[in-house]
Amino acid sequence: MAGALTTTFLGHQVSNPFLNAAGVLCRTPEDLLQLASSVSGSMITKSCTVEPREGNPEPRYAAAPYGSINSMGLPNLGFEFYKQFAVEHRGKLLFISVSGMSMDENVKMAKDLLPVAKETGCIMELNLSCPNVPGKPQVGYDFTTMREYLQRVSSVYDAPFGVKLPPYFDIAHFDQAAAIFNEIPQVAFLTCVNSLGNGLVIDVDTETVAIKPKDGFGGLGGRYILPTALANVNAFYRRCPTKLVVGCGGVYSANEAFQHILAGASLVQVGTALHEEGPQIFQRVVDEFALLMRAKGYNTIDDFKGKLKTL
Numbered sequence: 001m002a003g004a005l006t007t008t009f010l011g012h013q014v015s016n017p018f019l020n021a022a023g024v025l026c027r028t029p030e031d032l033l034q035l036a037s038s039v040s041g042s043m044i045t046k047s048c049t050v051e052p053r054e055g056n057p058e059p060r061y062a063a064a065p066y067g068s069i070n071s072m073g074l075p076n077l078g079f080e081f082y083k084q085f086a087v088e089h090r091g092k093l094l095f096i097s098v099s100g101m102s103m104d105e106n107v108k109m110a111k112d113l114l115p116v117a118k119e120t121g122c123i124m125e126l127n128l129s130c131p132n133v134p135g136k137p138q139v140g141y142d143f144t145t146m147r148e149y150l151q152r153v154s155s156v157y158d159a160p161f162g163v164k165l166p167p168y169f170d171i172a173h174f175d176q177a178a179a180i181f182n183e184i185p186q187v188a189f190l191t192c193v194n195s196l197g198n199g200l201v202i203d204v205d206t207e208t209v210a211i212k213p214k215d216g217f218g219g220l221g222g223r224y225i226l227p228t229a230l231a232n233v234n235a236f237y238r239r240c241p242t243k244l245v246v247g248c249g250g251v252y253s254a255n256e257a258f259q260h261i262l263a264g265a266s267l268v269q270v271g272t273a274l275h276e277e278g279p280q281i282f283q284r285v286v287d288e289f290a291l292l293m294r295a296k297g298y299n300t301i302d303d304f305k306g307k308l309k310t311l
């Protein structure tokens, strides 16, 4: 029955629709090895910058009552490391997440990654939504700048790529953002959503914030964000019919993953729950998902993808 979970993404066959969310278990060679040998159908690397970064001071990730809060600050081993990983990687589909500190950095990394993407089949996910670098607002919330980033990157990158988006909360913003993505053919998929930026988790006993950077402000993940993630997946699935959507946010089990796919997701990323449970979560979710599909009488993912009913 696990064969029923096989699906394709931009022409690549994957054994199941599940992968890590960029940032979780994907920064170091050891992390990437664990992901590569897990049951995930594909995998993505930590969002990288041209130069390696230490990121924000610790503690910068904390479990919270309904999920997690983080302000990692893009700690990563630098673009060259992840590019070389792509060159040497064999096996499951690989996404390379890039999150330059400027437009020029993103253009440079895209240009350098292009021949590797063409040679190896790896796919770039351009992260325009990190909420955690002090002094750097999320590009995804500034539509003029976002259009410019996508125009510049696509002018040097003539292969399909994806964009990691922040959550949007207003119908007008869904419309405006979707219009920008629909202008740019190389934007082949939209990953919805990054963490819900700049939340604050407080411990009543100690009367203290949960993480150190930015006076405790950080991106929320996990159960806090499932309905927001589903709304963003479905909003862009409806508005961008020529693009694919990758769901991210609040997935702990087959139940939430099924909701993402029903809302229109082609692949589903697992973040907070992967951090909590480790890479064996993929086996559990795959097994649960196969059972759920069988119970519902579905033979393939396409039988229900995007088929959310309204009232």
Ligand code: SIN
Binding pocket: 023, 047, 070, 071, 072, 073, 074, 075, 127, 129, 130, 131, 132, 133, 194, 195, 219
């Ligand atoms: C981080 O490194 O701060 C998280 C990256 C992101 O949310 O895009």
